[in-house]
Amino acid sequence: MRLTYAAMKNATIGFIGGGNMARSLIGGLCQSDLPPASLHVSEPDETRRQALQDDFGISVHADNQALVDACEVVVLAVKPQQLKAVITALQSRADDGKLYLTIAAGIRTDSLQQWLGGERSIVRAMPNTPALVQSGATGLYANRHVTETQKGLAESILRAVGLTVWVTEEAQMDAVTALSGSGPAYFFMVMEMMEQAAVKLGLPTETARLLTLQTAFGAARLALEIEEDPAQLRRNVTSPGGTTEQAIQALADHDIQQMFEQALQAAHDRARELADELGQ
Numbered sequence: 716m717r718l719t720y721a722a723m724k725n726a727t728i729g730f731i732g733g734g735n736m737a738r739s740l741i742g743g744l745c746q747s748d749l750p751p752a753s754l755h756v757s758e759p760d761e762t763r764r765q766a767l768q769d770d771f772g773i774s775v776h777a778d779n780q781a782l783v784d785a786c787e788v789v790v791l792a793v794k795p796q797q798l799k800a801v802i803t804a805l806q807s808r809a810d811d812g813k814l815y816l817t818i819a820a821g822i823r824t825d826s827l828q829q830w831l832g833g834e835r836s837i838v839r840a841m842p843n844t845p846a847l848v849q850s851g852a853t854g855l856y857a858n859r860h861v862t863e864t865q866k867g868l869a870e871s872i873l874r875a876v877g878l879t880v881w882v883t884e885e886a887q888m889d890a891v892t893a894l895s896g897s898g899p900a901y902f903f904m905v906m907e908m909m910e911q912a913a914v915k916l917g918l919p920t921e922t923a924r925l926l927t928l929q930t931a932f933g934a935a936r937l938a939l940e941i942e943e944d945p946a947q948l949r950r951n952v953t954s955p956g957g958t959t960e961q962a963i964q965a966l967a968d969h970d971i972q973q974m975f976e977q978a979l980q981a982a983h984d985r986a987r988e989l990a991d992e993l994g995q
């Protein structure tokens with residue numbers, strides 16, 4: 716299914732919306748050697764538009780239609796609340812062969828198809844912000860009009876900024892959103908809390924931050940590279956009668972498992988709500 720890198724290099728890829736997520740993806744694509752000339756962005760905020768041009772040397776547009784006319788792949792990177800107005804203002808023929816790649820949380824492919832009019836090739840992607848450092852994790856879903864070649868192209872774009880995983884049912888994208896789309900925020904929050912707790916224990920802030928970040932990085936790398944699962948890796952740290960055991964017990968006393976279940980459920984439900992509210 717995967718296209719060669721050369722095929723991606725030949726495609727013109729345009730982002731509608733040049734905010735945080737688009738910047739992450741554009742940054743990753745530029746680092747992966749994609750020629751800046753093949754990348755476009757349309758962004759109404761002049762300062763942001765200029766910064767994208769200065770930082771990456773890509774083509775910038777104030778007008779979404781100019782971008783759509785210029786690109787084979789149109790990445791929809793505006794807020795979910797803005798998507799309907801943006802799409803319904805576009806003029807594009809149903810047989811133009813373009814691939815629409817949406818990263819908007821919660822908006823379903825059938826809503827997009829209705830707004831675009833006619834049968835369209837739509838891939839729904841849920842990336843995350845570590846894409847900026849090419850360590851993203853993206854869930855992908857393709858509607859039935861997407862060809863194998865287009866699937867390969869969408870996957871190649873997102874793979875330039877990290878790992879990609881396809882799901883076969885669109886409903887699973889809400890779980891992907893709750894897990895890896897929003898997930899970096901959960902880990903950052905844990906980092907903030909660990910740093911603050913260590914400062915209370917007497918460490919200088921800089922020392923606490925450095926040790927926190929390297930510990931998070933090391934734990935993730937160990938879990939990715941070693942065959943043992945995270946539960947076993949946790950047990951490996953936890954000496955009987957030692958320090959970790961006390962910390963783990965304190966977390967369990969506050970039912971941290973249930974807290975995470977509730978957190979992911981809330982994010983999942985919000986993705987569904989967004990689809991119902993905004994998909995009309």
Ligand SMILES: NC(=O)C1=CN([C@@H]2O[C@H](COP(=O)(O)OP(=O)(O)OC[C@H]3O[C@@H](n4cnc5c(N)ncnc54)[C@H](O)[C@@H]3O)[C@@H](O)[C@H]2O)C=CC1
Nearest residue numbers: 732733734735736737758792793794795818819820842843
């Ligand atoms: N931030 C995140 O971690 C993730 C965000 N997403 C999705 O990515 C999308 C973008 O999110 P962010 O980058 O965080 O938002 P953002 O607010 O940083 O970026 C949105 C950009 O769209 C621009 N914009 C507004 N109206 C426009 C229009 N009519 N035409 C063209 N551009 C317009 C805004 O000026 C802004 O620069 C959202 O749909 C969100 O659900 C997906 C995965 C992760």
Ligand SMILES: O=C(O)[C@@H]1CCC=N1
Nearest residue numbers: 820892895896897898
């Ligand atoms: O919070 C949000 O709605 C977006 C989607 C996943 C991450 N950020």
